[in-house]
Amino acid sequence: MRKLTQEDLTHLLDQKIFHLISEVADGLGMECYVVGGYVRDLFLERPSKDIDVVTVGSGIRLARAVAARLGAGAHLSVFNHFGTAQVKFHGHEVEFVGARKESYSHDSRKPVVEDGTLEDDQNRRDFTINALAVCLNRARFGELVDPFDGLWDLEDRLIRTPLDPDVTFSDDPLRMMRCVRFATQLNFYIDEETFEALERNRERIAIISRERVADELNKIMMAPTPSKGFVELSRCGLLPLIFPELAALEGVKKVNGRGHKDNLYHTLEVLDNVCLRSDNLWLRWAALLHDIGKPRTRRFDPVAGWTFHNHDFVGAKMVPEIFRKMKLPMNEKMKYVQKLVGLHMRPIVIADEEVTDSAVRRLLFEAGDDIEDLMMLCEADITSKNVQRKRRFLDNFRLVREKLVDLEERDRIRNFQPPVTGEEIMAVFGLKPCREVGVLKAAVKDAILDGVVPNEHDAAYAYLLRRAEELGIKPVAP
Numbered sequence: 001m002r003k004l005t006q007e008d009l010t011h012l013l014d015q016k017i018f019h020l021i022s023e024v025a026d027g028l029g030m031e032c033y034v035v036g037g038y039v040r041d042l043f044l045e046r047p048s049k050d051i052d053v054v055t056v057g058s059g060i061r062l063a064r065a066v067a068a069r070l071g072a073g074a075h076l077s078v079f080n081h082f083g084t085a086q087v088k089f090h091g092h093e094v095e096f097v098g099a100r101k102e103s104y105s106h107d108s109r110k111p112v113v114e115d116g117t118l119e120d121d122q123n124r125r126d127f128t129i130n131a132l133a134v135c136l137n138r139a140r141f142g143e144l145v146d147p148f149d150g151l152w153d154l155e156d157r158l159i160r161t162p163l164d165p166d167v168t169f170s171d172d173p174l175r176m177m178r179c180v181r182f183a184t185q186l187n188f189y190i191d192e193e194t195f196e197a198l199e200r201n202r203e204r205i206a207i208i209s210r211e212r213v214a215d216e217l218n219k220i221m222m223a224p225t226p227s228k229g230f231v232e233l234s235r236c237g238l239l240p241l242i243f244p245e246l247a248a249l250e251g252v253k254k255v256n257g258r259g260h261k262d263n264l265y266h267t268l269e270v271l272d273n274v275c276l277r278s279d280n281l282w283l284r285w286a287a288l289l290h291d292i293g294k295p296r297t298r299r300f301d302p303v304a305g306w307t308f309h310n311h312d313f314v315g316a317k318m319v320p321e322i323f324r325k326m327k328l329p330m331n332e333k334m335k336y337v338q339k340l341v342g343l344h345m346r347p348i349v350i351a352d353e354e355v356t357d358s359a360v361r362r363l364l365f366e367a368g369d370d371i372e373d374l375m376m377l378c379e380a381d382i383t384s385k386n387v388q389r390k391r392r393f394l395d396n397f398r399l400v401r402e403k404l405v406d407l408e409e410r411d412r413i414r415n416f417q418p419p420v421t422g423e424e425i426m427a428v429f430g431l432k433p434c435r436e437v438g439v440l441k442a443a444v445k446d447a448i449l450d451g452v453v454p455n456e457h458d459a460a461y462a463y464l465l466r467r468a469e470e471l472g473i474k475p476v477a478p
């Protein structure tokens, strides 16, 4: 965090837009402040485009006057219902709102709103670090108003509510997710009293829409070390409420003194490993869900110990169910996650056994363009503390990767289109769409993937005729 003096703040706000708001507000005799995330991010040196301005009076009135002063380059949107207005100007988005006082009823996030003072407005905010305000009026330009010592909390890296946390969280339970999200994004600690209120108020999360919860989860996922957020969610008891399938991974079962690894902590390690190498949100989701089928497939065998047979397959089947429930997109992103979850054991099996051309070719065929992401996930999945075992897997993965490059160059399997089509098969043998067409087509595909036949039309056609003859299917006369 940077230490900012009043002079520094004045300097940082020395932009045309702030001076203009200042002049307009002074002209109208209105008190006005920059507040919230923008101020917090100035201290944290995080880039931030969205500016929130609070005025003691009507935010809409101030916004109209600012937009009028900016002239043609500005775009004004007024939200009468919320008493707010937004001005867009050269890439800036400035949100204007009148200072308000809010009171909440128990079963809703929608408050009763009254006009208030700056202090009322700061009181109703979620965290001390989000309640900082800097005055824009000329006489006090750059003056920081920090009634809850938010600046100290920024220095101490602490997330703390300005008021009694039970009130802040019960008023708007989404703030419980925001609390964990900010702690994760900023790598801050959650203050003890605030944390205890998370535990006490967790059931209130039920009144928050799944979209909003998913939004916060995605922000946690995009943080540099998302495991931190999931550990906090688990510690305070929110995880089973918002994501029971993930919570079910936690814990170690023991039979005859034999336990398995804790699959939640393993999963989080894999997730963090992936995050070191990729910003792809959906690859991160694939890492989070790669072992999601384990609780449903866990068995104890007196000889083999704990097994999770088919957890990849069961996990892949759970992906659409989870995405639908959590209001995540049911589109190609979900399909991608599902595919990676379903395939995540394949490179390990190949690397554990013999790395044959045929196995690698099949993997390439099924993963297609997502092969690189799949390999990244699988490498991240090697969390063994046994150095030799880890080395062996990673060495074999290198071999798989070399073969992938080699085979791709030779056979172009990645976006495999069978060189002999179903139509051609029907025409050659005078068949209508039927089982035999499928059998012949699959035979040609398998022969190519097994390396029996090159990935070329003429060779594949000759193989087709041979195979058909063996099956007693005759070509029609030309």
Ligand code: CTP
Pocket (backbone or CB within 6 Å): 035, 036, 037, 038, 052, 124, 125, 126, 127, 130, 131, 172, 174, 175, 178
């Ligand atoms: N706020 C709040 N309670 C919420 C949401 C927002 O008190 N549930 C307040 C906070 O003071 C916050 C400000 O409104 O700083 C703006 O909210 P928002 O734009 O959602 O958050 P930022 O803090 O700007 O952070 P981010 O953009 O990362 O969400």
